[in-house]
Amino acid sequence: MSTVTTARREGILRRPTATTGFWSWFTTIDHKKIGILYGATALVFFIVGGLEALLIRSQLAQPNGTLLNADQYNQIFTMHGITMIFLFVMPLSAAFFNYFIPLMIGARDVAFPRLNAYSYWVFLLGGLFLYSSFFLGGAPNCGWFCYAPNSIFDPTVGPTFYALGLIITGIASTAGAINLAVTVINMRAPGMSFFRVPVFVWMGLVVQLLLAFSLPIITVALFELLFDREFGTHFFDPTAGGDPILWQHLFWLFGHPEVYILVLPAFGIVSEILPVFARKPLFGYQFVVFSGIAIGFIGFGVWAHHMFAAGLGPVANTAFGVSTAIIAIPTGVKIFNWMGTLYGGDLRFTSAMLFAIGTVTMFVIGGLSGVTHTIVPSDYQQTDTYYIVAHFHYVIFGGAVFGLFGGMYYWWPKVFGRMLSDRLGKLHFWLMLIGFNLAFGPMHILGLQGMIRRTYTYPASLGLTFWNEVATVGAFLIALSILLFLVNVVVTHAKARPESADVADPWDARTLEWMATSPPPIHNFDEIPTVHALDEFWHRKYVEDERTGRLVPAQAGAANGHDEDPHGGGHGIHLPSPSYWPFVASLGMPLIAYGVLYSWWLVGLGALVALVGFYGWALEPSVASEDA
Amino acid sequence: MADVAIERGGGHGADHPETTTGLSHTKLAMWVFLGSECMLFGALITTYVLYRGRSVAPPYPADIFDIPYTSVSSFVLLASSLTMVLALSAAQQRDEGRMRLWLLTTALLGMTFVGGQVYEFTAFYHEGLKLSTNLFGTTFYVLTGFHGVHVTVGVLMLLSLFGMSFADRLPEDPSFPIEMVGLYWHFVDIVWIVIFTVVYLIPTPSPGGPGGP
Numbered sequence: 001m002s003t004v005t006t007a008r009r010e011g012i013l014r015r016p017t018a019t020t021g022f023w024s025w026f027t028t029i030d031h032k033k034i035g036i037l038y039g040a041t042a043l044v045f046f047i048v049g050g051l052e053a054l055l056i057r058s059q060l061a062q063p064n065g066t067l068l069n070a071d072q073y074n075q076i077f078t079m080h081g082i083t084m085i086f087l088f089v090m091p092l093s094a095a096f097f098n099y100f101i102p103l104m105i106g107a108r109d110v111a112f113p114r115l116n117a118y119s120y121w122v123f124l125l126g127g128l129f130l131y132s133s134f135f136l137g138g139a140p141n142c143g144w145f146c147y148a149p150n151s152i153f154d155p156t157v158g159p160t161f162y163a164l165g166l167i168i169t170g171i172a173s174t175a176g177a178i179n180l181a182v183t184v185i186n187m188r189a190p191g192m193s194f195f196r197v198p199v200f201v202w203m204g205l206v207v208q209l210l211l212a213f214s215l216p217i218i219t220v221a222l223f224e225l226l227f228d229r230e231f232g233t234h235f236f237d238p239t240a241g242g243d244p245i246l247w248q249h250l251f252w253l254f255g256h257p258e259v260y261i262l263v264l265p266a267f268g269i270v271s272e273i274l275p276v277f278a279r280k281p282l283f284g285y286q287f288v289v290f291s292g293i294a295i296g297f298i299g300f301g302v303w304a305h306h307m308f309a310a311g312l313g314p315v316a317n318t319a320f321g322v323s324t325a326i327i328a329i330p331t332g333v334k335i336f337n338w339m340g341t342l343y344g345g346d347l348r349f350t351s352a353m354l355f356a357i358g359t360v361t362m363f364v365i366g367g368l369s370g371v372t373h374t375i376v377p378s379d380y381q382q383t384d385t386y387y388i389v390a391h392f393h394y395v396i397f398g399g400a401v402f403g404l405f406g407g408m409y410y411w412w413p414k415v416f417g418r419m420l421s422d423r424l425g426k427l428h429f430w431l432m433l434i435g436f437n438l439a440f441g442p443m444h445i446l447g448l449q450g451m452i453r454r455t456y457t458y459p460a461s462l463g464l465t466f467w468n469e470v471a472t473v474g475a476f477l478i479a480l481s482i483l484l485f486l487v488n489v490v491v492t493h494a495k496a497r498p499e500s501a502d503v504a505d506p507w508d509a510r511t512l513e514w515m516a517t518s519p520p521p522i523h524n525f526d527e528i529p530t531v532h533a534l535d536e537f538w539h540r541k542y543v544e545d546e547r548t549g550r551l552v553p554a555q556a557g558a559a560n561g562h563d564e565d566p567h568g569g570g571h572g573i574h575l576p577s578p579s580y581w582p583f584v585a586s587l588g589m590p591l592i593a594y595g596v597l598y599s600w601w602l603v604g605l606g607a608l609v610a611l612v613g614f615y616g617w618a619l620e621p622s623v624a625s626e627d628a
Numbered sequence: 629m630a631d632v633a634i635e636r637g638g639g640h641g642a643d644h645p646e647t648t649t650g651l652s653h654t655k656l657a658m659w660v661f662l663g664s665e666c667m668l669f670g671a672l673i674t675t676y677v678l679y680r681g682r683s684v685a686p687p688y689p690a691d692i693f694d695i696p697y698t699s700v701s702s703f704v705l706l707a708s709s710l711t712m713v714l715a716l717s718a719a720q721q722r723d724e725g726r727m728r729l730w731l732l733t734t735a736l737l738g739m740t741f742v743g744g745q746v747y748e749f750t751a752f753y754h755e756g757l758k759l760s761t762n763l764f765g766t767t768f769y770v771l772t773g774f775h776g777v778h779v780t781v782g783v784l785m786l787l788s789l790f791g792m793s794f795a796d797r798l799p800e801d802p803s804f805p806i807e808m809v810g811l812y813w814h815f816v817d818i819v820w821i822v823i824f825t826v827v828y829l830i831p832t833p834s835p836g837g838p839g840g841p
Contacts, residue, residue, distance in 0.1 A: 111653040174664060182657045186647040212660055216668035224675065227770060232760030235675065235770075241682040241763040250671060618788070619797060 266403025387447025585613025
């Protein structure tokens with residue numbers, strides 16, 4: 001791999017050359033390393049958000065809780081929501097997309113490797129910026145939706161941090177979305193037509209397009225909120241003719257596609273795991289793909305079901321109730337496809353498989369409670385109660401988080417060349433499943449009994465104590481299961497690393513990423529595979545016996561391209577060189593944000609840093625010359 | 629910011645196309661980005677349209693707009709799309725002198741537009757319309773300001789291309805980066821046509837008097 005470590009001394013900063021070591025993580029533009037960075041960062045934020053959840057549940061375990069006061073509680077539940085959505089599920093999905101989209105489509109990297117690094121650094125700095133608010137006058141306290149006009153009249157700095165922080169992470173996500181969308185559309189291996197693309201990659205494309213077209217809407221809303229708070233505008237100020245409902249429209253025009261941004265990656269992962277462990281092709285591949293696309297489209301037309309109680313009138317409420325009911329159809333199609341995949345399959349219940357099945361079953365519960373919201377009069381009763389809290393946790397925790405953990409167990413050997421312990425993995429699954437249902441199942445009952453959302457305490461006389469106790473026990477069980485996962489990671493990595501060949505394809509999988517070594521070389525594939533079918537790798541491994549019609553292994557050596565590679569070791573493959581500039585450019589973003597809060601000089605400095613970063617980036621060649 | 633390394637180094641064989649669609653990554657990314665920008669301006673323009681005529685305090689649009697003045701600066705911006713095309717055409721013919729001339733002309737026309745906007749904002753400010761005066765000031769300054777920032781970014785990119793052509797930092801065939809900046813530039817122009825029509829040309833009824841000019 002000598003070609004990727006050549007030096008270059010042109011420009012202001014010496015071109016970084018190292019691909020290993022501490023500093024290489026700051027300059028890397030390898031999609032696999034960036035994927036690991038995304039994943040590790042997301043897990044850290046997950047633990048922080050989880051600790052916030054435990055604080056919330058401890059406060060609510062008993063009536064008249066005194067662990068947190070009302071103000072602290074508001075900050076904690078707001079940051080819990082923001083963290084889990086923007087700093088955990090979205091970046092963890094981005095981690096999987098970053099790592100596996102190029103591998104699954106037979107590419108060497110994403111379309112814009114340096115832009116990829118920039119996305120990661122901007123996301124990380126945006127997350128740190130949001131969390132710095134705890135030390136700079138108080139975290140956002142307005143809920144993850146930060147409704148106007150409350151948010152514009154709030155005297156604390158919280159909503160300003162909210163607006164600035166989400167603008168920053170939104171810029172990161174938009175850049176990443178454009179990058180990955182172009183990668184899927186434009187970098188598929190020869191022969192990989194759109195209907196030979198794995199479902200996970202398809203869902204990736206849908207999610208990136210949802211991001212690219214929905215994030216600008218909330219960006220505008222956040223700028224309007226920011227201007228209302230900092231520069232005296234009147235966007236959401238009713239006394240000047242503004243309309244607080246506009247915030248709700250703009251927020252949910254983003255916010256509902258966001259639900260699918262959170263859950264479709266997990267649907268993609270499930271669609272990869274089930275066929276592998278059922279040893280059957282995905283049932284109705286094209287239906288799954290088109291349902292995903294349909295969900296993406298319809299997802300832009302249902303936002304007002306978050307606003308049934310806002311007084312939009314019976315016509316609007318009915319229309320959005322109908323469109324919301326319609327979106328259940330493509331979702332239901334997927335559920336039946338997954339069941340059809342399992343039906344008659346040769347099932348292996350590994351940890352990954354259990355998490356995939358858990359995703360489907362838990363999401364069905366969340367989906368059904370979602371259908372109850374389409375009935376507007378019923379929604380009037382449920383809105384702003386714990387019934388809603390139960391519903392969206394079943395969708396996002398039950399749907400997205402279970403699926404993402406399934407992806408961890410499934411792809412861990414590919415990323416790190418080590419198998420996570422299946423025994424601990426199963427224990428993790430069952431503990432998490434039980435804890436999850438204990439934590440969020442009772443919230444349906446609490447909500448229907450009238451326990452309101454976002455309340456920091458409740459009197460004993462309401463009779464809500466028992467189910468709140470159960471929910472708190474469940475929350476701690478989830479925490480214990482996550483602890484088991486971390487133990488599993490530590491134990492796995494403490495052991496000696498197995499031979500690469502043993503973990504190259506441990507599940508007898510179907511898609512291209514398993515053709516690479518584990519972990520894959522920096523250039524992914526010595527020779528880009530030519531694709532002849534959906535589930536290409538499977539078809540290279542197995543052929544149908546002409547007499548019996550059964551699958552028999554293909555001739556040895558035909559499956560792995562790198563066994564017979566005449567070029568060997570990836571020499572002569574030119575990959576983009578590491579670069580400081582994406583990191584430098586990203587530093588401008590939080591400087592500008594702090595500047596808006598504290599001093600215009602900082603804004604100028606931040607703009608200068610960003611500009612220097614962008615010019616350094618634009619003027620350096622993406623591949624360092626070899627003659628330097 | 630074109631990371632073209634993958635295109636150059638993406639495989640041993642030269643027998644298959646460099647990209648799946650045949651379009652360059654950068655051009656595809658630019659189109660997705662412009663789609664994203666459509667949603668950004670869509671949300672901003674929607675906000676303006678929703679709030680038209682809902683100001684509860686003067687000054688109102690009819691009191692303050694100088695349509696002939698803004699028409700001239702709009703014409704300047706639209707003319708810059710023509711010079712942008714001329715720059716691209718010169719680049720495609722490898723006529724470096726004319727390419728530089730038209731790049732600079734486009735940048736200057738853009739700067740004239742932005743300068744005109746700064747003058748307009750200053751004049752409105754002195755006539756009593758501040759960002760915080762009323763809902764009209766709020767929506768007007770934020771919408772046109774966002775557009776002005778976009779034009780400024782475009783001017784920066786044009787001047788960068790102009791400077792890079794002297795420092796010999798443009799690729800052998802300079803038409804590609806010019807085409808990309810051109811796509812962005814034309815988009816910003818088209819958005820201005822919508823903004824000019826919605827904000828200036830369609831009369832807004834105001835409580836104080838007859839709507840529009």
